[in-house]
Amino acid sequence: MRLRLKGRRASEKKSKDVLDFARSYLSEAFPNPDRQGCPSDSSLRSLAFNPSQGEPGVNEHLAACSPCFKRYGELLAELKSQREAEEGLSWRRISAWSKAHPILAGTALACAVLIAIGAGLLLRRIRLPNVPPVETHRAPSPGEPVKPPVAYTSFSLDLSALSPVRGAEPPTTGEVRPVAVPGSPLELTLTLPLASAEGPYDLTLTAGGHTFWSKSAQAHLHNGRTLIQVQADLSQIPVGFYNLEVQSSVGIRLIQPVSIQPSPPKTGEQRP
């Protein structure tokens, strides 16, 4: 193996020597100062750059014309340096790319993210408009119970003239006239007596020892008055007389007799 390689190298060296000799010999042996019968420079160039497309006979001429042979050698050298320059350029391009890679990769990632976001928004935009019309334009099927939206009407109740009842004192409401209150969903505003404390209150609607409605609410100061604003749906309360009790956490009670009125006919509810 080693012998064969050695022999091959030796033969390669030998052929190189022969070529070098031929080169120097051919460069000098056939002077042709007038370039008589020489092919054009473009013919030599095409032989050097595209050997397969070389004109026939040019090879033979090179072997018998030193100026053409020299010129051919120059063209080969030109080709070689051109190839090297191209390779160098392409290598520099690769190098530039690899150096700029993190930035390019970052840019590419940012682009991908933006594209993904854009696609997501687009998909959402395509999907969304389908949702509301289904809900809003859906005709209620016959027989299906239609639950109308609860409309709360504002109702104010002034309790500022009431005397607070302390602790477990029996309510003395005989002298207070009942206030008519509609038996419907109310946006109830209670005005508490002057200097009533802010904070949590319990509201109850009682009659004959039974509680028909109750709710916890916060009292707040508005322009020097203590108000409780609460939603009270009294549409299920039977018509009649009740006591509306407003009790604070410190045990102060306000008792307002109320008369629950029939709810307006527009709600469509029938009462016995």
Ligand SMILES: [Zn+2]
């Ligand atoms: Zn020639």
